[in-house]
Amino acid sequence: MLTDDSQCTKKTPLYPTHLESNAKMTEFCGWSMPIQYPKGIIAEVKAVRDSAGIFDVSHMGRLEFEGPRSQYFLGTILSADLMALKLGRSKYNFICNKDGGIIDDAMVYRVGDERFLLIVNAGNTDKDLQWIASQPVDDSGCNMEILTNKTAMIAIQGPQAVALVDEVTAGSASKIGRFRIANVSFDGCDATLARTGYTGEDGFEIIVPADQGSDLWSHLKNSGAVECGLGARDVLRLEAGLPLHGNDISTCTNPYEAGFGRFVYKEAPDYVAGDSLVQISATDPPRLLVGFKMIGRGIPRPGLRILSCLSGENTSSLIGTVTSGTYSPTVDGGIGMGYVERKYSEVGNQIVIDVRGRLVEAEIVKLPFYKQF
Numbered sequence: 001m002l003t004d005d006s007q008c009t010k011k012t013p014l015y016p017t018h019l020e021s022n023a024k025m026t027e028f029c030g031w032s033m034p035i036q037y038p039k040g041i042i043a044e045v046k047a048v049r050d051s052a053g054i055f056d057v058s059h060m061g062r063l064e065f066e067g068p069r070s071q072y073f074l075g076t077i078l079s080a081d082l083m084a085l086k087l088g089r090s091k092y093n094f095i096c097n098k099d100g101g102i103i104d105d106a107m108v109y110r111v112g113d114e115r116f117l118l119i120v121n122a123g124n125t126d127k128d129l130q131w132i133a134s135q136p137v138d139d140s141g142c143n144m145e146i147l148t149n150k151t152a153m154i155a156i157q158g159p160q161a162v163a164l165v166d167e168v169t170a171g172s173a174s175k176i177g178r179f180r181i182a183n184v185s186f187d188g189c190d191a192t193l194a195r196t197g198y199t200g201e202d203g204f205e206i207i208v209p210a211d212q213g214s215d216l217w218s219h220l221k222n223s224g225a226v227e228c229g230l231g232a233r234d235v236l237r238l239e240a241g242l243p244l245h246g247n248d249i250s251t252c253t254n255p256y257e258a259g260f261g262r263f264v265y266k267e268a269p270d271y272v273a274g275d276s277l278v279q280i281s282a283t284d285p286p287r288l289l290v291g292f293k294m295i296g297r298g299i300p301r302p303g304l305r306i307l308s309c310l311s312g313e314n315t316s317s318l319i320g321t322v323t324s325g326t327y328s329p330t331v332d333g334g335i336g337m338g339y340v341e342r343k344y345s346e347v348g349n350q351i352v353i354d355v356r357g358r359l360v361e362a363e364i365v366k367l368p369f370y371k372q373f
Contacts, residue, residue: 008030009027009031010030010031010032010059011031012056012058012059012152013058013152013210013213013214014056014058014152014154014213014214014217015032018033018034018056021038021227023035023227023229024036024037026230028059028122028230029121029123030123031059031122033059033229033230034056034227035230036229036231039226041229041231041232042329043226044226044231044232045232045235045236045239045329045330046329047228048157048158048199048201048226048228048232049158049159049201049330051158051159051160052156052158052160052164052224052225052226053156053225053228053232054154054155054156054221054225054227054228055154055156055157055228055232056152056154056217057153057154057205058148058151058154059122060119060125060153061119061124061125061128061129061146061148062146062147063119063120063128063129063144063145063146063147063148064115064116064144065115065116065142065143065144066114066116066142066143066145067141067143068114069138069139069140069142070115070141070142070143071083071114072270073137073141074108074118074142075268075269076135076137076268076270076271077131077132077272078093078094078095078106078108079093079095079096079255079265079271079277081265081268082108082110082268086110087110087112087113088110088111088180088181089109089110089179089180090107090109090179090180090194091107091108091263092107093105093107093108094106094264095120096254096255096272096277097251097273098272099276100254100255100273100276100280101253102245102250102251102253102255102258103127103251104120104121104127104128104245105121105243105245106118106119106121106128107196109194111181111192117181123246125148135272147207149210150209150210151210151213152207152208152209152210152212152214152216153205153207154205154208154216154220155198155199155203155205156204156220156225157199157201157202157236158199158201158203158225159372160225161202161204161225162174162202164220164223164225165193165204165206165220167219167223168186168187168216168223169186169193172193173193176193177195178202178373179195180194180195181195181196186206186219187219189212190208190209191207191208192206192208193205193206194206194207198233198237198242199233199236199237199240200237200239200240200370200372202372234326235326235329238325238326238336239330239331239369240369240371241367241369243289243324243337244324247302247324248323248337254277254285256277256280256281256285257288257289257339259288259289259367266278266281285342286341286342287320287339287340287341287342288339288340288342288345289323290338290340290345290364290367291335291366291368291369292337292338292351292363292365293331293333293335293362293365293369294335294353294361294362295361295363296361296362298334298353298355298360299326300322300325300353300355300362302322302323302324303321304321304322304325304354305320305321305353305354306320306321306338306340306353307352307354307359308344308351308352309349309350309351309361316359319340319341319351320338320339320344321338321339322336322337322338322353323336323339324336324337325337325338330370334362335369336353336362344364345364346364347364347365347366348364349364350362350364351364
């Protein structure tokens with residue numbers, strides 16, 4: 001049975017550690033989380049791009065599925081081709097409703113022959129669980145365990161991330177390939193290392209028992225990793241062209257108009273969104289998610305209007321809406337993403353962002369804004 005704890009703010013196992021570091025805390029998806037540390041968001045972003053930063057991502061949902069029918073059951077709700085997912089590897093995917101709308105985006109890992117780990121967004125965990133429970137598919141032979149409150153999860157990202165994790169895992173980290181997952185030993189306990197992330201940098205997302213989270217954080221911090229909050233994480237993911245559910249993707253969008261059709265496997269038996277996504281993929285979407293850089297002075301924010309600025313047009317018309325936007329210290333300017341009408345979506349097109357009544361020129365660019373690999 002699902003419980004509604006939305007009326008109380010939850011705390012991760014690292015909450016006391018954040019307070020000790022004088023982090024600025026904020027409520028995020030029902031969790032008390034650090035938005036930034038005393039050095040500030042820009043310094044944290046630069047630390048990840050230049051060396052290594054650590055993030056508390058324990059608020060994200062961690063669901064384990066095990067049993068002889070776990071692959072089949074997950075194949076009915078996820079967009080990934082699980083038959084092709086080898087042991088110790090991962091796939092980015094979508095949880096879509098029957099109409100193809102995106103309930104959530106997630107990472108799925110095969111951690112055993114009949115065992116999978118699904119990482120979902122903190123703000124969608126309850127909705128994901130309700131969607132999973134509502135499926136009419138026979139789920140016998142597939143047992144689900146919620147690991148979120150039993151574990152802590154720390155992301156370490158940046159050029160020096162692998163070397164720092166090697167120091168605390170006796171050299172095990174560097175043996176794990178990108179987008180792979182493995183169990184290692186940390187300080188006498190089992191730790192799960194996934195070489196994935198949400199910043200565009202190399203690094204790991206590390207899962208340990210809840211009571212080991214603070215020790216792991218301290219080890220990584222003392223080794224040189226910089227503490228980072230949600231503010232820096234949002235800037236980094238936008239620079240990397242990665243979507244944020246609730247902003248860039250939602251149940252009102254589908255993977256094809258968002259530019260992620262390559263992560264959809266429509267042919268899975270009994271896939272709940274399969275028929276809808278086949279139909280959607282057969283036609284060109286009328287709008288597309290694009291990235292843009294500001295030419296004039298101004299910082300784009302979600303909800304701002306995007307106007308046309310094509311040669312030959314005498315007046316600007318509304319062609320879309322900004323879904324994500326910020327100042328990027330890496331690019332040294334304003335960047336954003338948003339949906340625009342298809343005919344305006346080509347790279348190089350000039351557009352206009354309505355920044356609180358001030359029309360500021362911008363240019364559509366190829367995503368990502370920053371690419372390490």
